[in-house]
Amino acid sequence: MSSPDLFYLAPLQGFTDFVYRRCYQQLFGDIDEYYIPYIAAGSGSKIRNSQFREILPENNGQLLVVPQILCANGEETKQLAGELRNFGYRKVNLNLGCPYPMATNRGRGTGLLENPEKLKEVLDILFGEFDFEVSVKFRAGLICEHTIFDRLELLGSYPFRKMIFHPRTANQLYKGTANRELFARLASMSQHPLVYNGDIQSVSDLDEIKRQVPNQNEWMIGRGILADPFLVSRLKGHLPNQATQRDMKWQFHEMMLESYRQIFPDQGQVFEKMKAFWSYFQRVLPTRTKLLNPSKKPEI
Numbered sequence: 014m015s016s017p018d019l020f021y022l023a024p025l026q027g028f029t030d031f032v033y034r035r036c037y038q039q040l041f042g043d044i045d046e047y048y049i050p051y052i053a054a055g056s057g058s059k060i061r062n063s064q065f066r067e068i069l070p071e072n073n074g075q076l077l078v079v080p081q082i083l084c085a086n087g088e089e090t091k092q093l094a095g096e097l098r099n100f101g102y103r104k105v106n107l108n109l110g111c112p113y114p115m116a117t118n119r120g121r122g123t124g125l126l127e128n129p130e131k132l133k134e135v136l137d138i139l140f141g142e143f144d145f146e147v148s149v150k151f152r153a154g155l156i157c158e159h160t161i162f163d164r165l166e167l168l169g170s171y172p173f174r175k176m177i178f179h180p181r182t183a184n185q186l187y188k189g190t191a192n193r194e195l196f197a198r199l200a201s202m203s204q205h206p207l208v209y210n211g212d213i214q215s216v217s218d219l220d221e222i223k224r225q226v227p228n229q230n231e232w233m234i235g236r237g238i239l240a241d242p243f244l245v246s247r248l249k250g251h252l253p254n255q256a257t258q259r260d261m262k263w264q265f266h267e268m269m270l271e272s273y274r275q276i277f278p279d280q281g282q283v284f285e286k287m288k289a290f291w292s293y294f295q296r297v298l299p300t301r302t303k304l305l306n307p308s309k310k311p312e313i
């Protein structure tokens with residue numbers, strides 16, 4: 014018998030923030046782990062406030078969260094992992110997937126995946142100087158899909174708790190579709206089971222990957238959930254009826270708005286946060302709902 018499916022919320026900086034995670038959990042509650050968007054050393058080695066509040070334990074309550082670090086070398090790793098340890102975290106995720114030149118040019122994200130010496134330095138510190146359960150999230154490479162095959166031996170020599178693979182190269186950003194065939198190839202070679210991540214939006218997407226990787230049962234989903242908060246219920250076959258869905262969508266929206274209002278005294282900030290939420294959430298609303306005309310007060 015195959016193991017039950019496990020679903021993880023992908024980290025999306027600016028979207029899956031602690032407000033989103035808490036409201037989602039309260040209403041939908043069907044996620045096995047919530048991955049927190051990355052923290053990184055900013056100017057003067059300081060973590061930005063917007064990233065810092067995401068890891069504050071009081072903002073995450075009882076949620077099963079996994080914080081993520083974006084780093085380029087041992088020194089940054091020590092700093093960021095040290096912050097997380099001081100907050101009492103037991104798990105950490107290493108970002109080897111960030112595709113943006115601002116990160117990769119500094120040797121972070123996919124840039125670190127491309128540099129085996131620095132990667133080893135980071136992993137030796139993460140596994141040797143801390144006692145985290147470590148997971149890793151990676152792309153295929155900066156430009157070429159070969160990088161991940163070249164790096165599999167190094168990654169496989171560390172006892173990762175999870176290896177999450179988004180089968181695109183960094184220079185693709187989010188263009189085209191995730192390469193499921195590439196995922197299947199890597200899964201067949203990896204000693205660790207892989208978590209699949211990329212472009213899951215429907216039951217048929219999941220079925221298609223299961224057809225290519227029959228025992229696949231761990232899934233990380235980001236934009237699909239943002240655009241349809243019932244996606245995981247749909248995938249689990251527990252979709253509530255239409256009237257309940259309508260009520261829950263309304264409640265979700267109200268909960269998000271109220272939470273942002275409590276956190277941000279400035280209405281402009283609340284509007285910006287809600288605009289980010291709406292940019293995906295509007296896809297489950299009736300098509301006549303026009304939400305993103307900034308000159309008009311949004312209605313729902």
Ligand SMILES: Cc1cc2nc3c(=O)[nH]c(=O)nc-3n(C[C@H](O)[C@H](O)[C@H](O)COP(=O)(O)O)c2cc1C
Binds near residue numbers: 024025111210
């Ligand atoms: C706006 C945005 C922000 C993201 N922020 C992060 C991040 O902080 N850490 C990370 O590992 N991935 C980040 N990602 C990548 C997602 O976690 C995920 O890998 C990607 O969206 C593909 O999964 P999906 O198709 O299910 O959304 C981000 C993606 C987007 C679009």
